[in-house]
Amino acid sequence: MDRDAILLTPGPLTTTLRTKLAMLRDWGSWDADFNNMVAELRRQLLAIVHGEETHTVVPLQGSGTFSVEAAVATVVPRDGHVLVLDNGAYCKRLGKLATLMGRRTTVLVRNEDEAVLPSELDAALRADPSITHVGFIHCETGTGVANPLQAVSDVCARHGKGLIVDAMSSFAALPIDARTLRFDALVAASGKCLEGVPGMGFVFIRKAVLANCEGNSHSLAMDLFDQHAYMEKTGQWRFTPPTHVVAALAEALKQFVEEGGQPARLARYTQNCQRLIDGMTALGLKPFLRAELQAPIIVTFHAPAHPNYDFKAFYAAAKARGFILYPGKLTQVETFRVGCIGAIGPTEMQQAVNAVGEVLREMGISTAR
Numbered sequence: 157m158d159r160d161a162i163l164l165t166p167g168p169l170t171t172t173l174r175t176k177l178a179m180l181r182d183w184g185s186w187d188a189d190f191n192n193m194v195a196e197l198r199r200q201l202l203a204i205v206h207g208e209e210t211h212t213v214v215p216l217q218g219s220g221t222f223s224v225e226a227a228v229a230t231v232v233p234r235d236g237h238v239l240v241l242d243n244g245a246y247c248k249r250l251g252k253l254a255t256l257m258g259r260r261t262t263v264l265v266r267n268e269d270e271a272v273l274p275s276e277l278d279a280a281l282r283a284d285p286s287i288t289h290v291g292f293i294h295c296e297t298g299t300g301v302a303n304p305l306q307a308v309s310d311v312c313a314r315h316g317k318g319l320i321v322d323a324m325s326s327f328a329a330l331p332i333d334a335r336t337l338r339f340d341a342l343v344a345a346s347g348k349c350l351e352g353v354p355g356m357g358f359v360f361i362r363k364a365v366l367a368n369c370e371g372n373s374h375s376l377a378m379d380l381f382d383q384h385a386y387m388e389k390t391g392q393w394r395f396t397p398p399t400h401v402v403a404a405l406a407e408a409l410k411q412f413v414e415e416g417g418q419p420a421r422l423a424r425y426t427q428n429c430q431r432l433i434d435g436m437t438a439l440g441l442k443p444f445l446r447a448e449l450q451a452p453i454i455v456t457f458h459a460p461a462h463p464n465y466d467f468k469a470f471y472a473a474a475k476a477r478g479f480i481l482y483p484g485k486l487t488q489v490e491t492f493r494v495g496c497i498g499a500i501g502p503t504e505m506q507q508a509v510n511a512v513g514e515v516l517r518e519m520g521i522s523t524a525r
């Protein structure tokens with residue numbers, strides 16, 4: 157069938173035809189038309205977090221992790237000390253990259269089926285004054301947990317510590333307001349809830365913080381201070397920009413605004429998530445998280461406890477019906493994940509649930525419906 161399958165994955169995800177068509181042009185990276193597009197894109201991104209007064213936004217080539225790495229490299233001085241709040245795989249990745257780039261790193265671990273605890277952060281900051289920055293994942297995509305951004309930001313502000321937020325899978329869907337939150341850096345990317353294509357990230361950095369970040373980065377390419385300075389001076393990216401990705405993101409942003417911005421996107425993803433959980437529960441599949449921890453971004457389900465179940469076969473049968481599922485990322489329990497984000501609505505979600513029902517019957521696992 158010459159039709160794309162629906163991606164129920166947390167990026168890359170299903171995009172609209174408009175967004176895809178925006179990639180059918182070539183742009184000169186030094187050309188004023190492209191640079192104006194980048195400037196407008198940065199203006200719109202900053203408006204989403206209401207950061208016009210306090211923050212600037214610096215785009216960077218690469219997948220989202222490149223921008224997380226660049227944010228830590230740029231914002232944390234080489235003799236800094238990062239405390240990572242860890243309740244899942246992406247938190248562990250943040251701890252690992254901070255360690256690898258030589259920053260002193262401490263990891264505060266919680267179970268994967270719980271949110272990180274602001275009171276525990278408070279105690280850790282009290283116990284170790286050498287900590288300079290806190291690394292925090294807003295939505296832990298490994299499970300789907302929504303972590304408490306406002307409360308963590310409040311604790312960091314009270315202690316005068318820098319806060320680096322990985323908001324990769326939450327930005328543009330969950331509310332993030334730079335006027336009420338205090339963060340030094342907040343990282344997101346093109347191919348998640350903005351529904352662009354993957355290939356670039358962007359980091360919101362507090363202007364007062366960025367001013368003191370010259371020379372922090374140990375890496376040439378990962379230096380957001382330099383990337384920002386060059387972009388402010390010339391309007392251009394330091395190194396070859398992902399021009400087609402930028403054009404697609406600009407088009408995706410137009411649709412984001414037309415849809416009604418973050419509140420509308422959250423409403424649609426919430427509907428997707430509800431339809432998914434209701435439908436899968438009716439099929440006998442159980443979500444891994446308690447409902448109050450679940451972000452409407454990605455849902456982890458327990459694998460069916462049936463001898464016929466095998467993820468590879470399950471995946472292939474769902475794919476044959478036009479839906480791409482996502483493997484689980486937990487080491488202790490067998491799970492799989494289903495993304496709620498992308499250019500899809502509750503109708504596509506219902507079709508996905510119907511397909512999963514068929515697959516389970518075909519595999520002899522379920523007789524429901």
Ligand SMILES: *Cc1c(COP(=O)(O)O)cnc(C)c1O
Nearest residue numbers: 219220221246295297322324325
């Ligand atoms: C997607 C994602 C990233 C970035 O992953 P890449 O594979 O590098 O794009 C980082 N953190 C979180 C929480 C994510 O969901």
